[in-house]
Each structure stands twice: as C-alpha cells, then as structure tokens.
Amino acid sequence: MTSLPQLPAELWLQVFSFLSWKDKLSMRCTCSHFRHLLDKSRPLWRGFCVVLRHFSRYNRRFWRSLAQRHVGSVMVCSGKSKHLWQLSASLPALRALRLDDWREGGLDKLKLFQQLQRLSITSCSTPLKTLDFLFPLSNQLTQLSLCQVQLTCLSSQLLDAVGQLTRLTSLLLHHDGSLWVPTPGSILTHRPDLTHLSWTMITYKTLSRDFFCPAHLSAGGGAVQLSELQLLDYDAAVTQEVLQPLSRLQSLSIFHLYSVPGPVCHLTTWLTSLPELRSLSVHGGHPLAAYVDFLPRSLHSLTLCVELHPDDLQVASLRAPCLEHLHLEPWSSSSDLVRLLPQLFPHLRTLHIRHQHVSDDDFLSLQLLRRLDTLEFGVNTRWFREWVGTNTPNKQLSSGRRLWPCLNTKVREYVQYVSRTFLRVQLGCTFCREQEDAEWSFCNWNSSVLSFFWFYSGYGTLLPTTCRSVGQSKGKERKRVIKFRLHIMASAGK
Structure with missing residues (x-):
C-alpha cells in the first residue's frame, strides 16, 4: 500500500510555531x-529556558538534544562547580545562566562560557566571599543579578568587580543588609550604558546628594542614563536635588520597608521630580490618597499594592488619562472598584486586580473595556468556590479535568461575549499551594469549540502571561488575543 504523502517541512514548522x-x-x-x-x-526554540536539577540523570542523548536546539538560557538548581564544567562542554554558546541555591562558594568555572551575557545568582546557601569570577566576564556581561545572596566580601571589592563590567546595562543587587554598600552613584557614572538598576535600600535612612551621581557631576547638571529604577526595603528621606540626575527615568518601582507608613510620604518628592515618568509601581507605604495628586500625566502603567478607595482612583484617572496598564491589589475591600474601571480608564489594555468579591454585574461591566488584551483576577479560595461551585472537590481541580463545566454563569457569559469580539480567548486558572503552582487554561478558538489544557510548573516559576496580536489585514478590524486568568491562593491542606 502506497504511503500517504508527507506534508512539507515548512508547513509543519509553521504549525509548530x-x-x-x-x-x-x-x-x-x-x-x-x-x-x-x-x-x-x-x-522555534528562541527564548526557551531549560531547568537543570539532577545532573546524574542526564545522558549524552539529552545533552545532544539541547545542543541541536541551540538552547541559550539555562537555570541550574542546587548546582556545584562540576555541573558548570559539564554544562559548558555541552552548551558552550550559552548566553543566559541562572544559578539558584548554589552549593559552593567558588564560581571560577563561569569563565568557560565565552558568550555568556546574562548572569543571575539567587538564594545561595553558601556565602560569596569574593566576586573575582566576574573579572573574566568583564567584556561579556550585559545583565547581572545578585538576589538573596549573602555577601561577605568588602564593599570596595563589590564596586570594583561591578565597575569592570564594561557592557553592563542591567544590575540587580538584593542582599540581607549585612553588607553596607556605598551609594550607586559611582557605578552609574562609570557605566554609562546602565539603564536598569534594582537596589536594596535597607541600610539607607537619608539619601545624600551624590547618591545617584557624584557631587561634581550633579552640580554641573549631569544626568545618568538610567531609565528603570527599582528600590527594595525603601524608607529613606530624599530631596529634589538628589533626584536631579534621574531626569531620563521612565520606570520607578518602590517596595516599602514597612507596611505601616511613617509620618512623611517621601513618594511625593519622587513624583514631583520625575514629570516624564511612564511606569509607576508602589508596594506598601502610605495610602494612595497621600500622593495621588502628584501622579504625572505621562503615566501609561500603574501598579498599586496599597490602601486605596474609589475616590482615589477617580483622582488618578484625571491625573493619568492615558493609562493603558493597571495592576491593583487594594488593601481595602470596596466593592465599587471594579465597576468604576471602565469609566475611569477606558484605554486599558491590561488589567490585573486582586479582590475579595466581585458581583456578577460588576464583573460583566469589564466588557466595556474595548481595548483590553489581558484580564487577570486574583481571588481567595472562598470566592473561587463561588466560581466553580461549592461541591467541586479539590482533587478534581488539581487533576485538571472538566473544569469548564464547573464554572458558573458569569464566567461563561464573559467568555461568550469576548469570543464574539476577539479572534481567540484564553481563560486560565492558577491554584497555588505552598509547594506547587498549577495552571488550567482552556481556549475558545471559534465561539463553539472549547479545548482544555493543563500543565504544571515548579514552585516559583513564572507562568506566561503575555498575549500577542494575530491576524491583521488591511481594511479590517484588528483581532486580538485576550487572556483571562484567575489566581487562587490557598494554604496546603485546604
């Protein structure tokens, strides 16, 4: 019997994409x-990242498959120096490497990666006594992240090692406060290409005038090239003179040290000094009412994990009329927040909100956001039961079977609406426990066929949340992909 003709490889590759x-x-x-x-x-594998945990289980065929796919990003969990040697032998062209829970103090084997550009070291169980491993990478690294790492070296050694990275564009330094690090002004001055900085502020009470730029440069009106700034454990006093070098800053994220704010709201000084800010993220600190009148009109993205009320959002909509991305995790439980969003922010493209309870009418009012691409809700276990039914056992949900019939009318009605408006709908649910993170997602492709998928990812792994536009032709309305996701947080055993 004659075999059926195979489809062209180009067609299969298009499907796989x-x-x-x-x-x-x-x-x-x-x-x-x-x-x-x-x-x-x-x-097909551009941007793919593989997580390596048990090196003794990987054979030659496994390493050969990674090499054939040209895997350029790897995360090593609980690794040692011998694992870096094995990794460099199989993937010498590695461009991004993350070392999580590193078990040895030395990282000299990093010099084997001649094309490494992005290095991240997180949650090390062994203190880093020296950063000499950075010197062989001085002409390669563009991104360096040191997060939850105990540094026992001198602060001068840290600055010297980072200062040698001539191509550095992104620096993330998070520590426990045991090391007193001088101001980042010298790093920003000597690294003109540095555009992203994430800095732990727990050791600073007042920001000196040369904090972001040396005094002799700031006096002459010099400005650094920094466009994104993230400050952790922040509770420091600041003046407008200190912030003058940050005139090009486009994105600001502040994680306050204390949930109970102090007598002075320092964020008002930041917002007054940064009139061209496009993205603002605030976690903790004073309620929104303390600084909402200072929000710049240039804002396009706003994240608020603070105490806020509907009146505050009304002021925010007047201050930032062009807002496109909104993330709300209000400490208050006002039921009017969701209902007001389509009226206050009609141009929203992404909406992420964590709320205790939303009525059916308020939830369905979100269909008025005509430009919305991504809708993500975070709810607690109690409200989740209102969506999937009180009689649905956790075992059925965790197995990923027949979740769609369990959802109640308001979820289905929303999906039916957006399926008529958009080309594709993705509806997902994340059920998080202490040691697991699972997501259920099902796609409605043509308003009639509903497929169901389930996948698992390790605890702490970032699940994909981005959407892309598809199918645009001249003279026709743009069809978009809208993703709606639920996040349900619960403790183990519940």
Whole structure:
C-alpha cells in the first residue's frame, strides 16, 4: 500500500510555531520525524529556558538534544562547580545562566562560557566571599543579578568587580543588609550604558546628594542614563536635588520597608521630580490618597499594592488619562472598584486586580473595556468556590479535568461575549499551594469549540502571561488575543 504523502517541512514548522513550550516538547515525543524537525529548527526554540536539577540523570542523548536546539538560557538548581564544567562542554554558546541555591562558594568555572551575557545568582546557601569570577566576564556581561545572596566580601571589592563590567546595562543587587554598600552613584557614572538598576535600600535612612551621581557631576547638571529604577526595603528621606540626575527615568518601582507608613510620604518628592515618568509601581507605604495628586500625566502603567478607595482612583484617572496598564491589589475591600474601571480608564489594555468579591454585574461591566488584551483576577479560595461551585472537590481541580463545566454563569457569559469580539480567548486558572503552582487554561478558538489544557510548573516559576496580536489585514478590524486568568491562593491542606 502506497504511503500517504508527507506534508512539507515548512508547513509543519509553521504549525509548530504556534505551540507553547510544553506542546512542542510533547510533539517531540510523538515520532522521530517531528523530533528531527523540531530539533533542527533553531527559531522555534528562541527564548526557551531549560531547568537543570539532577545532573546524574542526564545522558549524552539529552545533552545532544539541547545542543541541536541551540538552547541559550539555562537555570541550574542546587548546582556545584562540576555541573558548570559539564554544562559548558555541552552548551558552550550559552548566553543566559541562572544559578539558584548554589552549593559552593567558588564560581571560577563561569569563565568557560565565552558568550555568556546574562548572569543571575539567587538564594545561595553558601556565602560569596569574593566576586573575582566576574573579572573574566568583564567584556561579556550585559545583565547581572545578585538576589538573596549573602555577601561577605568588602564593599570596595563589590564596586570594583561591578565597575569592570564594561557592557553592563542591567544590575540587580538584593542582599540581607549585612553588607553596607556605598551609594550607586559611582557605578552609574562609570557605566554609562546602565539603564536598569534594582537596589536594596535597607541600610539607607537619608539619601545624600551624590547618591545617584557624584557631587561634581550633579552640580554641573549631569544626568545618568538610567531609565528603570527599582528600590527594595525603601524608607529613606530624599530631596529634589538628589533626584536631579534621574531626569531620563521612565520606570520607578518602590517596595516599602514597612507596611505601616511613617509620618512623611517621601513618594511625593519622587513624583514631583520625575514629570516624564511612564511606569509607576508602589508596594506598601502610605495610602494612595497621600500622593495621588502628584501622579504625572505621562503615566501609561500603574501598579498599586496599597490602601486605596474609589475616590482615589477617580483622582488618578484625571491625573493619568492615558493609562493603558493597571495592576491593583487594594488593601481595602470596596466593592465599587471594579465597576468604576471602565469609566475611569477606558484605554486599558491590561488589567490585573486582586479582590475579595466581585458581583456578577460588576464583573460583566469589564466588557466595556474595548481595548483590553489581558484580564487577570486574583481571588481567595472562598470566592473561587463561588466560581466553580461549592461541591467541586479539590482533587478534581488539581487533576485538571472538566473544569469548564464547573464554572458558573458569569464566567461563561464573559467568555461568550469576548469570543464574539476577539479572534481567540484564553481563560486560565492558577491554584497555588505552598509547594506547587498549577495552571488550567482552556481556549475558545471559534465561539463553539472549547479545548482544555493543563500543565504544571515548579514552585516559583513564572507562568506566561503575555498575549500577542494575530491576524491583521488591511481594511479590517484588528483581532486580538485576550487572556483571562484567575489566581487562587490557598494554604496546603485546604
């Protein structure tokens, strides 16, 4: 019997390009033909990151498959120096490396990666006594992240090591406060290409005038190239003179040290000094009412994890009329917040909100946001039961089977509406416990066919939340992908 003609490889590759990482990996396991097509197509794996945990289980075939796919990003969990040597032998062209829970003090083997550009060291169980491993990478690294790392070296050694990274554009330094680090002004001055900075502020009570720029440069009106700034454990006094070098700043994120604010709201000084700010993220500190009148009109993205009320949002809508991205985690439980959003912020493209309870009418009013691409709700377990039914056992939800029939009328009505308006709808649910993070997502492709998918990711792994526009032709309305997700936080055993 004559075998059926195979489809062209170009057509299969086009189909594979629409699949998620998990689906691509599943297709590799179906047959040798698909495995060959997927492994030989480098563009299909652009941006793919593999997590390596148990190196003794990986054989030559596994390493060869990673090399064929040109994997450029790797996360090593609980690794040692011998694992870096093995990794460099199989993936010498690695460009991004994250070391989580590193078990040894030395990192000399990093010099084996001649093309490494992004390095992240997080949650080290062993203190880092020296940062000499950065010197061989001085002409390579563009991004460096040191998060939850205990540094026992001198602060001068830290500044010298970072100062040698001539191509650095992003620096993230988070520590426990045991090391007193001088002001980042010298780093910003000697690294003109540095555009992103994330800095722990727990050791600072007052920001000196040369905090972001040396005095002799700030006096002459010099400005640093920094465009994104993130401050952790912040509770420091600041003046407008200190912030003069940050005239080009586009994004500001502040995580306050204390949930109970002090007598003075320092954020008003920041907002007054940064009139061109486009993105603002505030976690903790004073309620929104203390600084809402100082929000710049240039804001396009706003994240508020603070105490706020409907009246505050009304003022915010007047101060930032062009807002497109809004993330709200209000400490108050006002039921009017969701209902007001379509009226106050009609141009929203993404909306992330955590709320205790939303009525059916308030939830369905979100369909008035015509430009909305992404809608993400965070709810507690009690409200989740109102969505899926009180008689649905956790076992059924955790197995990822038949979740759609359990959802009540208001979720279905919203999906039916957006399926008529948009080309594709993605409705997802995340159920988080202490040691697991699972997401259920099902897609309505053409208002009639509903498919269901379930996938698991390790605790702490970021689940994909981005959407992209598809199918635009001249003279026709743009069809978008809208993703709606639920986040349910619960403790283990409940």
